[in-house]
Amino acid sequence: MAGALAMGAAAGLAGGMVGVGGGVLFVPALVLFLGLGQLDAQASSLLAVVLVAAVGAWRQGQYGNLRLRDGIVVGLLSPLGVLAGTAVANVASERLLELSFAAMQLLFAFQIAKRALRPSESPSGAGTDRFAE
Amino acid sequence: MSSRLVRLAVIATVAGAFSGLFGVGGGTIIVPLLILWLDYGEREATGTSLAAIVGIAALGAVAHGALGNVHVGKAALVAAPAVAGILAGTALQQRVPERAVSVGFVVVLVASAGALVL
Numbered sequence: 001m002a003g004a005l006a007m008g009a010a011a012g013l014a015g016g017m018v019g020v021g022g023g024v025l026f027v028p029a030l031v032l033f034l035g036l037g038q039l040d041a042q043a044s045s046l047l048a049v050v051l052v053a054a055v056g057a058w059r060q061g062q063y064g065n066l067r068l069r070d071g072i073v074v075g076l077l078s079p080l081g082v083l084a085g086t087a088v089a090n091v092a093s094e095r096l097l098e099l100s101f102a103a104m105q106l107l108f109a110f111q112i113a114k115r116a117l118r119p120s121e122s123p124s125g126a127g128t129d130r131f132a133e
Numbered sequence: 134m135s136s137r138l139v140r141l142a143v144i145a146t147v148a149g150a151f152s153g154l155f156g157v158g159g160g161t162i163i164v165p166l167l168i169l170w171l172d173y174g175e176r177e178a179t180g181t182s183l184a185a186i187v188g189i190a191a192l193g194a195v196a197h198g199a200l201g202n203v204h205v206g207k208a209a210l211v212a213a214p215a216v217a218g219i220l221a222g223t224a225l226q227q228r229v230p231e232r233a234v235s236v237g238f239v240v241v242l243v244a245s246a247g248a249l250v251l
Contacts, residue, residue, distance in 0.1 A: 016222015019179025075188020081149020
């Protein structure tokens, strides 16, 4: 119980810092501390994610960091992906899918790190320094 | 369709697939693609990702709820401290440089990839 509360708090803190809903931590917390099976944990995690992400998006909106239109477009079009994922899951092994998404995340990590480590942008704005490299 | 809309549609598709397969919201896919493809700033990417996740996770939660897989009380047990956490996290994020947000995100991506492989 205390473990579930601590992991929930950590998931929210991380979610606020980097913009994820916390499902990566909710699922193991529900399995390890609250006794759910994997499927029920994933399902219950999604409900928790809805609430937490809604509060986070609302706060970021107040801070001026929300492009609501783009967020709505991605949210509304995501069922296409859920259908595609389900279709792919029927023909590809789960292990292959896990490794594929892990590889994608590592590629993103590399590109974001490279971007963060490059010299500071000039105050004259984006678009100019990019081509000066 | 504008190329911008096409890119948003691709982001939605990949994030939706990831969410449906692994029971998460898809933020680890949405945030980097908004930054790398649509030239978002780090803070804007995280705020917009959270809004998109509400829609993605709500669909999944409703579908799973209809199948009887959702345990509302247990979800609330992890969600309640997480709401406090995200209020603190978003407030803290406004006080650190965007580069620090990027570094934190790289750590989350590597950890998430590790969790998938193990």
